[in-house]
Amino acid sequence: MTVTAAPGVRPTPAVPARAAQATARPRDLTAVVRGRRLIVCTGSGGVGKTTTAAALALGAARRGRRTVVLTIDPARRLAQSLGLRALDNSPRPVRGVEGLHAMQLDMKRTFDDVVERYAPDPARAARIRSNRFYEQLSSSLAGTQEYMAMEKLHGLHVAGEWDCIVVDTPPTRHALDFLDAPRRLTDFLEGRLLKVFLAPGLAAGKTLGRAVGLGTGLFMRAASRITGSQVLDDLGGFFQAFEGMYDGFKRRAQSVYGLLQEPGSAFVVIAGPEVPALREARFFLRRLQHEGMPTAGVVVNRTTPPPDPALAGLDRGAVAAAAARLDGGVAERTTAQLLRLHLDRVDVVAREQRTIAAALRGLDPPALVQVPLMDSDIHDLGGLAAVGRYLYQDG
């Protein structure tokens, strides 16, 4: 059963649930929007990452910090909620909020920009861009989106004009992919495969064949059986065109990885109150711990708010018994349903809090914020501000 926060009711301070209040952690993300320079929002799909990222950025900007929010979500709804017709690959000011900018990652454009900027000469850049394999790599290869998010982040960081950069991570099958993808791509770029293709002609098959324990002929035969020989040519051309640029890719990926580990950065792990999203959040929290990444807290969106305190003292058995006795006319019937509805809500709240507590057991994130289910989706700055009231105190 889903229950809405009553409209017009001033939200209780962040973390309304009793279970969460019992622990002695700071309740919200006020310190994060006040002081962190890089905020990374992560979590599984459909949990409200983009909205949370935008609300955090709004909070930072309202504190007078020059802020940019980078979204990966291709849906235009964030743009709408920020009052922008569309977002593109560079920061655009958000009208009505001093210092707030928004942008949306365009994977292909970012890759093109990277090639443009780091290729030794324009002819080489053109050669890369016209390669068929590059076409595929830059628009669809798994991992490219995460890698380009990293490149963009690097670009924003070195530009030095932002007090706060907020980024929501791509909707990968695992939130963890965001941390792995750049390393995977650089491993790939500097791996055996690359060396093979940098060697001209048949030597390629020989080297790679040796690497996997086969003769040249057999390897090349196997490879072209699987992919066709045209593909091998494209791939070879791609690698050769990229020669000399690999170190730069690797350096930037390492630099961003280092940046993420700095204490000025903050990971915010986002979930919904359902088991799968919370399970994913738990995995991610443990992974962050393992990688030495600064975890700022957990946001659980769309929780069911607890029943009105006026109903808190009611005894469960007495309520159920009263409901069972009422089966007269429409007024009695309706009242009995009211009582049952109340009991259901008590159950839902208890179940959600149990699930949240179980997911976080032993992990002790610095902050835990629950944002109750709102009456409708977030359409505008007002909606983001309403979410913000749960995430941080007025600044």
Place this chain on the structure above:
Amino acid sequence: MESTRLWEPRVLIVTGKGGVGKSSVAAALALAAVRRGRGRPGRTCLVEIEGRQTFSRMFDTRPWDFTEREFRPGLFGMSIDPEASLSEYLDLFYGARRLSKLVVGSTMVDFATTAAPGLKDVLLVGKVKEMERRRDPDGRFHYDRIILDAPPTGRIVNFLRAPEATTELVNVGPVRQQAQTVVDMLLDGRRTHLQLVTLLEEMPIAETVDSVHALRSLGVTVGPVVVNRVMPARFDEEGAATLADGLGPTQVAGMVGRGGLALDPAAAAALRETGLRHLRRLALQERMRRELAARVDLPTLELPYVAGDDFGHRELSVLADAILRATDPGR
């Protein structure tokens, strides 16, 4: 197209926006398919492709892998991974044992999937196609139904486009042939439906509308839309009307008193508000239902919200029954 046409094709590819319960719906569809087939021998296979072990947890079985295992009578499950698919594919087409051994070390898979991005997806769907075409010695299809828990809507277009992209990139050879037969299966509405899952909420509906267009422009057939987690009305019509105007806090306190429970005025008002909130939520849901109907020309199949600490067999069973009530009304 009526929701009874859900079962027309033998392959159902289930997708939806993240968080709408796509995997639960896929599992419930599989259960429903098996129940539907009761009384005659038949097989349904539920297929997972991202190795997340969602289903082995839901059904409380041992971890799933590339082996198709019967975990309930008539219901099989397997988890496809690209390496095993490539290995099997090479074996099948070349009897190339040396090659498959090589493939077990993942260098070759890395190589192949990097050289032809999308090949991984071709291999995954290619395995589904192999299962769909497989026949028993008596000539009948081995599986009556195959349910694939596919990537979410954000990635489904690339996933389904991979075979065709591969045919564009690779113009000769067995991979091209394999990709072509996969394309043939995907584009044949008698063999394959895309099954969208949504919620009666704004963002999932908006994404469903976009996906229907994107999927149709790929040429695939989109089946009835499964609407998950529909909140049931708790008051009958008369009751809802009474609550909205006749039954004030004082009356609520009076009625509860008749049931033998004393409520103070604040509690009575809060209890009444709980009911009004429920009605507001229902009204919102109804608006969303109309919006979906106005923007998508497909029948819908609604599944109730089912509560449970851990989504398991009991909850899936309720959903499977709801599916069958809609698709097989005379049953």
